Amino acid sequence: MIDLHYWTTPNGHKITIFLEEAGLAYRIHPVNIATGDQFKPDFLAIAPNNRIPAIVDHDPADGGGPLSLFESGAILIYLAEKTGTFLPADLRGRHETLQWLMWQMGGLGPMAGQNHHFSIYAPEKLPYAIDRYVKETGRLYAVLDKRLADRPFIAGDYSIADMASYPWIVPYERQSQDLETFPNLKRWFETVRDRPAVVRAYQRAKDINTEPTVNDAAKSVLFGQSADTVRR
Ligand SMILES: N[C@@H](CCC(=O)N[C@@H](CS)C(=O)NCC(=O)O)C(=O)O
Structure with missing residues (x-):
């Protein structure tokens, strides 16, 4: 348990x-x-x-x-x-997956989190801070979009790298991102979203x-x- x-x-x-x-x-x-x-x-x-x-x-x-x-x-x-x-056992597959998990932990999560903070929660609307985190979130979305151009999931089969990233894309509108401009990311997003689990x-x-x-x-x-x- x-x-x-x-x-x-x-x-x-x-x-x-x-x-x-x-x-x-x-x-x-x-x-x-x-x-x-x-x-x-x-x-x-x-x-x-x-x-x-x-x-x-x-x-x-x-x-x-x-x-x-x-x-x-x-x-x-x-x-x-x-x-x-959800984590390959072979050396290369394992580290490819962990690398993208760390990318989410150190990049997508913290940057999207600051985006939420300055865009939605901060008592003052600071244009520099909002612009900085909206742009950085967009950059990270583009990295993921490019990554997903020639593969269905982030690292090999569906893995903990996908499970870590997906919840941070769910609030894309609050992050001032348009999924239509990231077609590979959108296709992946919809595939993960529709999984019964x-x-x-x-x-x-x-x-x-x-x-x-x-x-x-x-x-x-x-x-x-x-x-x-x-x-x-
Ligand atoms: N790096 C941590 C971040 C965890 C985190 O920031 N959790 C937030 C909710 S998403 C929280 O518990 N916040 C409580 C607080 O700020 O006091 C992880 O990935 O587990």
């Missing part, structure tokens, strides 16, 4: 997609990041960065005690290795978070953090 500490955001969706695809038994523990659940001591004990997602595997392959992990990329690699799925993962999110709006109280929880938040 896997305990998934989760909220209904792109980094959370990555893990429900994997778990649904692999058919692993899991329990969701909602961590409402808009109301501050990410600062509860039980969550911080497994996720010291106060960010979702995190997992606890009660049946790790080494037969030892429960194994906990935070960081969505690390969780995807762990689950892929645990199940022997992906549909199930997004349905779970809807069942858990019926009001996914970020109000002023949530903004002060999410965007007022500093070193003091961690030291408290």
